[in-house]
Amino acid sequence: MYATTYHRASSLADAVRLRGSSEEAKYVSGGMTLIPTMKQRLAAPSDLVDLRHVAELKGISVNGRHVRIGAGTTHYEVATSAEIKAVCPALCHLAAHIGDPHVRHMGTLGGSIANNDPAADYPAAMLGLGAVIVTNAREIPADAFFTGLFETALEEDEIVVAVTFDAPERAGYSKFANPASRYAMTGVFVARRADGGVRVAVTGAGADGVFRHEGLEAALAGSWTPEAAAGVAVDPSGLLSDLHGSAEYRANLVTVMAKRAVAAS
Amino acid sequence: MSRVAMTVNGRKVSRECEDRTLLVHFLRDHLSLTGTHVGCDTSQCGACVVYMDGRAVKSCTILAAQAAGSEILTIEGLAAGGDLHPVQAAFKANHGLQCGFCTPGMVMSAVDMINRYGADLDEKTVRENLEGNICRCTGYHNIVKAILAAAQEMGAAGRQAAE
Numbered sequence: 331m332y333a334t335t336y337h338r339a340s341s342l343a344d345a346v347r348l349r350g351s352s353e354e355a356k357y358v359s360g361g362m363t364l365i366p367t368m369k370q371r372l373a374a375p376s377d378l379v380d381l382r383h384v385a386e387l388k389g390i391s392v393n394g395r396h397v398r399i400g401a402g403t404t405h406y407e408v409a410t411s412a413e414i415k416a417v418c419p420a421l422c423h424l425a426a427h428i429g430d431p432h433v434r435h436m437g438t439l440g441g442s443i444a445n446n447d448p449a450a451d452y453p454a455a456m457l458g459l460g461a462v463i464v465t466n467a468r469e470i471p472a473d474a475f476f477t478g479l480f481e482t483a484l485e486e487d488e489i490v491v492a493v494t495f496d497a498p499e500r501a502g503y504s505k506f507a508n509p510a511s512r513y514a515m516t517g518v519f520v521a522r523r524a525d526g527g528v529r530v531a532v533t534g535a536g537a538d539g540v541f542r543h544e545g546l547e548a549a550l551a552g553s554w555t556p557e558a559a560a561g562v563a564v565d566p567s568g569l570l571s572d573l574h575g576s577a578e579y580r581a582n583l584v585t586v587m588a589k590r591a592v593a594a595s
Numbered sequence: 596m597s598r599v600a601m602t603v604n605g606r607k608v609s610r611e612c613e614d615r616t617l618l619v620h621f622l623r624d625h626l627s628l629t630g631t632h633v634g635c636d637t638s639q640c641g642a643c644v645v646y647m648d649g650r651a652v653k654s655c656t657i658l659a660a661q662a663a664g665s666e667i668l669t670i671e672g673l674a675a676g677g678d679l680h681p682v683q684a685a686f687k688a689n690h691g692l693q694c695g696f697c698t699p700g701m702v703m704s705a706v707d708m709i710n711r712y713g714a715d716l717d718e719k720t721v722r723e724n725l726e727g728n729i730c731r732c733t734g735y736h737n738i739v740k741a742i743l744a745a746a747q748e749m750g751a752a753g754r755q756a757a758e
Contacts (some may be wrong), residue, residue: 336597336614336660358661365656366638368615378614380661406650430727431707432641435650436657512726 332374342386342466342489345379349487352377357489359387359402360436362429363445387440387491392417395497401440401490405429408439417497420519420595421459424451424503429512440490443475446482446539448570449513451505453540457531458503458519461495476540499524500554502595504587505534508574515574516583520546520591522554530588535580537570546588554595559588599663603628604672614660619643621659622669630670630699634729641728644700644707645669651707653727670699673706682706682745691741693732704728705742714750716743 335352339345349355355377358364367373381387387402392413399408408414409426428434428442428451442452443463456463456472463470466489475483484490498521505517514534521529530546533539549558564584566577575583599616600609603626610625622628622645634642636655643655646668654662673680679687682705692698708724709716721742722735730738 331615331617333613334615336658338660338663361658361661362638362656365617365658369636378658382661430641431704431724432644432651432653432727433638433656435652 331368332371334368334375335377336380337377338380339384341384342491345381345384345489346466346487348377348379355379357381357444359438359441360404361441362433362437363441363447381440381489387489390414396494397497398492398494399439400492401438401444403439405434405437405439405442406431409434418459418501420501420503420521420591421455423594424455424519427451427505427507439493443493444482444484444490446476446478446480447513448479448536448539449508449515449517449534451503451514451517451533454514454517454519454531454533455503456493456495457540457542458501458521458529459495459498460521460529461493463490464492464494465490473542479537479539481539498522500595502591502593504590504594506583506587516580516587518546518584518587518591520550520559520588520595522550522595526551528554532584532587535569535584537568543584543588546584550588550592554592556589556593559585559592562588597660599659601659601662601665601667603667604669612659614658616659617655618645618647618657618659618662618667619654621662622654622667625659628669628671632696632699634696634700639727639729640697641700641704642697644703644728646703646707651704668703670702673702680706681748682709682742685741685745685748686738689737689741689744691733691738697728697730697732701725701728701730701738705738705745708742709746709749712746714746716746718743 337348353376356375358378359381389400391398405425405428415422461472463475501521503519505514516535517533519531528547528551530543545562549562564581566581569577569580571577632642634640638656645654
């Protein structure tokens with residue numbers, strides 16, 4: 331790791347100020363991606379601004395079916411939240427299968443979506459739930475937030491404060507984990523609203539990161555069954571092809587994971 | 596360089612170190628607590644697992660500066676005086692180790708999962724919760740046995756204490 335200077339922010343305003351007063355600072359929360367990336371010298375921020383002690387980023391609140399999760403909430407806290415489980419158990423299931431227990435004790439929702447790793451789980455949930463990403467400056471719909479591989483709509487000094495969504499009537503998530511890294515080789519989040527609206531979001535498979543699949547959405551809006559998902563052929567163009575699997579292999583995985591996600595919903 | 600202060604195994608400590616110092620190196624090189632191991636150094640193997648404020652974390656993936664002000668428990672702080680912690684005793688009794696390199700992390704992870712699940716731990720849950728700990732010797736069977744035995748014993752002890 332290259333040398334860096336550590337700062338601990340006490341509030342959102344303090345974090346923005348600290349970041350602005352240094353050359354090439356990065357925000358860090360759980361650090362479960364950033365610290366390993368710095369160790370590999372793939373990132374070399376001059377300064378780190380630690381958000382882990384910022385109270386404004388904490389807390390889960392559920393009012394009726396409206397859910398708000400602070401960006402600093404760890405995967406462990408989401409996985410074990412009885413409040414979230416009561417209205418959206420699929421999100422608890424997803425959080426309970428990120429990384430391993432030690433990573434889940436540190437890693438945060440805000441950090442995961444701000445990083446937008448193409449194989450991360452949370453981007454699929456945010457897109458599938460039609461969540462709103464609340465920052466210190468504005469509110470961004472998930473559809474406009476995830477813009478490409480490791481790219482988001484966030485400005486340089488913008489901080490994800492929370493995410494909000496209305497829990498759908500039914501939701502499910504299923505991923506095919508890479509046998510070594512356990513990252514999603516393909517993960518599919520499906521959600522159906524009381525008005526019949528369906529969203530299907532796919533992570534791990536897209537060459538440009540997380541995306542919605544219209545064909546699966548249409549099929550599942552017609553019939554919310556694994557069989558309906560099974561009838562959808564996914565076009566491999568635009569999908570990732572690497573040593574772990576070809577685009578054609580991932581295309582098939584999208585259909586299979588969609589089937590399983592519906593079955594689990 | 597910054598002065599980093601925290602509580603390690605109940606003792607207040609403070610050392611000068613570079614901001615990029617990892618918690619595991621702070622423990623090993625600055626405090627000479629070498630029970631916590633560096634295995635893969637890429638957050639996968641779990642040989643570096645310690646407790647930070649009551650939760651098991653990977654100390655190779657946390658800066659000492661991030662841990663400043665927190666309560667750290669390492670494998671050295673687990674035994675009460677000369678008596679092995681029930682998890683340590685169970686690893687010994689069930690031959691839950693061979694070369695021993697992964698053992699400190701395994702034991703810390705085991706204590707963490709027993710704290711979270713209590714005596715209700717079953718084999719499937721133990722195996723799922725060992726996702727972040729790699730052992731290259733044992734094939735995990737005796738580690739799982741040891742954790743289940745310790746969970747039973749600690750659960751029984753907890754019940755006795757409550758009665």
